[in-house]
Each structure stands twice: as C-alpha cells, then as structure tokens.
Amino acid sequence: MATKQAKRTAQVPAQRGGTGTTARRLLERAGTTYAAEAGITLADKPSPLYRLLTMSVLLSTRIKAGIALSATRELKGFGTPRRMREATWQQRVDALVRGHYRRYDESTATALGQGADLMHQRYGDDLRKLRAEADGDPRAVRRLLQEFPRLGPVGADIFCREAQGVWPELRPYFDRKALQSAERIGLPTDPDGLAKLVRAADLDRFAAALIRVDLEPDLLS
Template sequence: MTTKTDRTSGGKATAARDEAVVRALLDRQQRTYTAQAGIRLRNTPAPLYQTLVLAILLSARIRADIAVAAARALFDAGLRDPRSMANASWQERVDALGEGGYRRYDERTSTMLGKGAELLLERYDGDLRRLREEPDPKKALMDVPGIGPTGADIFLRDVQGVWPEFAPYIDRKALDGARRLGLPASPQKLSGLVAGREMPRLADGLVHAALDKPLADEVLAAAKAA
C-alpha cells in the first residue's frame, strides 16, 4: 500500500530531479540566441527591434548559428534600428546577410526586412514598446513581414524577461525539449524551477534540447550524476 509518506518522498525526489536537470541544462546554455547575436536586451527600442530581426532570421529553415551570425553581420553593418534598416539599400542588406552566411534566403529576407522596418516606422514610429500596447501583441507581431507564429514565439520567448506580462512564455518547441528531458510540460511548473530572470535562458535551453538530442542526453547524464 502506498502511504502519504511514500507520495511525499516521491514528490520531493521528482522535484529534486527536475531541479538537477534544469541546473545541468543552464550550465550548458550560458547565453540565449539573443545574447549570442550581441543583443543586450532591454525594454528600449533598438534592442527590441534587433530581437525581432533575429526572430525573423531564426524562423527560416536554416541553422540557428547561421541566423545568429547573420544578425550580428546586419548589426555590425549599422542596421540596428528600423530607420537604418529602411534607409539601407536592398543590396546592402543582401550583402550583410551574405557576410553572415545567410545566403539561401538572403534576397527574400532583405525585402522582408525593408518592408518590416517601414511598417514599424509607420505604425509605431519605430518603437516596439508601442506594439506591446496592442490588444493582441502576438497577432500584431505577425503583421510584420517574415514573422509568423514561429517568429512570434521566438520573439516573445526572449522578451518575456523585459515584458513580464508574457511570462512564463514556453512555446511548443521549448515544450518539446521539456518532454525530451522528462521535465513538466507546463509553463507554470517550469517557471517554478528558475528565478524569473532566467526564464528566457531556460526557454532557449529547452529549444536547444529539442533540436539537439546529444545535448539532451548529456544534460540527463550530468543531472543523474549530480
């Protein structure tokens, strides 16, 4: 017969195991994709826009490291805000994307980045904090060329640290990673395993685990050994 003590002990063991898995994951996920792209995310116009650009690049069927490198190349070329992106020529954007290795989708993406920057200037004066005030910010995000459901998820997954009304934001890909690691498939339960400021890093780490089985196996082995 299972006793109340047995159930309590089992619950504590599960919680300890989940915490060990999260610690092992975060040890291996020191920086989010946003940080890797050189973005110091704050609730100010430029870094919010740069995060949106990265979300557009990550949405394509291309390796994440190439998307990150392309974002860095765009920013290094001075295209860090909607005004500079809109003022750049189509070829300048193509060249920057190519510099980052983003060649398969460079021409189409250059067009989307130009049109998206123009939309943001017209609708929000280039300030994505105004988008936050929309009745449905996620839906409004998807008006931006290149941002579909996946891109909106990527953006909100990162900005939940500065837009706390969206936290905990764990999208479907991150939940896939949670399941692979045997963690709760619930944003609320996952949020209880980390401090609030760590949610973007946890969400990104879970996405890595979903995409990289060897990483997930390494995390599980480290947690078991802890």
C-alpha cells in the same frame, strides 16, 4: 548508429536529484539566450527590441540557427528601423551574405525593408508601442508580431521566448517546441510547472536552453 533525427527525438532521462536539478543543469550548460549569442544586449528600449525582431525574422526560415545569428550580427549596423530603411536593398543583401544567409538573402532583404516601413508607420519606430497596444495580453503580442513580413508563428514564438526577459507580462513563455523538449527530458509539460523550477529572471534563458537541448540532446549527458 542512430541517425541525427533519432537522436533529437530520443527520450533523455531526467538527471538524478529531480526536476530542479535537471533545470539547474540545463541552465548551466545551455542557458544562453539566442539574443545574447547574436550580440544583442536585450533591454526594453527601441534598438535592442528591433534587433530582436530582426533576429526572429531571420530564425523563422528553414536555416541553421548559427547562420541566422551570424547574419543578425552582420546586420548590427542597421540596428534601428530608420537605419534599415535608409540602407539600400543591396546593402541588406550584402550583410546577409556576409553572414552566410544565402538562398533567402534577397527575399529577406526585401522583407526587412518592408518591416522597417511598417515599424515607422504603425509604431513610430518603437516596439514598445506594440507592447502598449497589446495591453498585457501575450496572445495579442504574438498576433501583432505576425503582421511583420516573414514573421509567422515560429518567429513570434522566438521573439516572445526571448522578450519575456524584459516584458514580464509574457512570462512564463514556453512554446510548443520548448514544452515538447521539456517532456523528453522529464520536466513538467505545462508553462506554470516549468516556471516553478527557475527564478523569474531566468525564464528566458531556461526557454532557450530547452530549445538548445532539443537540438543537441548530448548537452545533458
């Protein structure tokens, strides 16, 4: 019997009908963004963007995605930088534990508090100011995001994959993990080639679907 690791890395053949059919099938079966699963109705507004940032921090650690998303939902009550700052460290820890985000709960609670302080000092509690500072350059967005505590390259990629739904200048955003997944299922391996397979409005869902099928190859079987 194949191991789970072997299942993840095995080549999955493209579905009949070509790459367009595979892309549509992928959207139908796995095209839910991680923000949507976490209960975030993403919009170019301060609170949902901040919640997306929080989710990206939680997903950055080596922990199951389902647990990180559960913890994101538990932190909904601290869905603005001000509320996160006003919460005590223990309240943040308790919310993370309710979401089963153990092992990293204490250090993450500290990082979230520090990140909320940075949000206030640097961006006046509004991530749209980070967007303005980046001036339409996705690389600058990615670099500025990594100034937040516990948000490294992986977390920045997560944020940009999801935020391309409301920040069009990020499109098409497919990070290395998404591109590797595309190669395994017989899709183009460059962002522009992948972008041609779906509507611009579906690029965030498509990127999320590529990540999901990498974790669960049976989604296309």
